[in-house]
Amino acid sequence: MPPLLLASLAFAGCGSLQSSDSFLGVITPYRMEIVQGNVVTKEMAAAIKPGMTRAEVRNVLGSPLLTDIFHADRWDYVFTIRRQGAPYQQRRVTVLFDGEGMKSFEADELPSERDFVASIDTRSTGRVPKLQLTEEQLEALPIPAEPVVAGTAAASAPEGPTRSYPPLEAVR
Template sequence: MALSACGTTNWGFPYRPDVQQGNWITSEQVAQLQQGMTREQVRFILGTPTLQDIFRSDRWDYPYFLKPGYGEQEERKFTVWFEGDGLVRWEGDEQPDRQPFQKADTGRDNIGAESEGDDNEAAANTEPEAEPAPIPGANSVEPLR
């Protein structure tokens, strides 16, 4: 009973924490990159790079490493190059299309889609709900209108 409060499905003894390091970059962020962007614009989109070499200031590296307590480790690399203050190219591994806190698969194909048939007609014919009646004595101050 006491262990049910932990709320995780990754049970393992001994406990091994997940180790996450680097920059999480999504495919949406990569799609926003354009040649000629300034360093500040790139930093706004991708975040501060994990690695900035003082000898090669025109290259920013965005590595990502995840070693889960139990399971396969994951490693991705992404690099951008500048000439002066303008972005000239970028390359790296394929990036995910989700954030790390989002599950990879929800198990539902059409999220938010309603079923066809009578349910749609019933939903179209419903009236908006009325405001709940005030509780006497619950609020002694009259609301502003």
């Protein structure tokens, strides 16, 4: 077979491998997770009100991903994530200012915090972890020991067995 024909077949085969998600349906290449920008949720958007200062908006949303010296009254928050096993996500939020106060807020449809976490969780078991103990669990906890206050008899008593050590220098 001529070398030119062999080389063209090899390159054609490489191109088809790169366009598929797996090789022969068995081997899946590693895809690096790419997260860029600020996550802005419905809860964060609800906390922003017209008239807020730039510092207040930055405290709620974080620093903007894009600022432009030619459009100083516009902040753009762009968020993208590519994660293996999760759908690609991209959202844009624009905050417009009039001087130091916020004038308007424009955004794509924003997820709630719970929906966002569920959308990127690739190992989801469908269970939501409990973040607070029930009354029965609180009552079953052991009672903590009383804190030792400096200057009391309990604080000055040594803990554990006492040891005697030989002197560090020879006695003359």
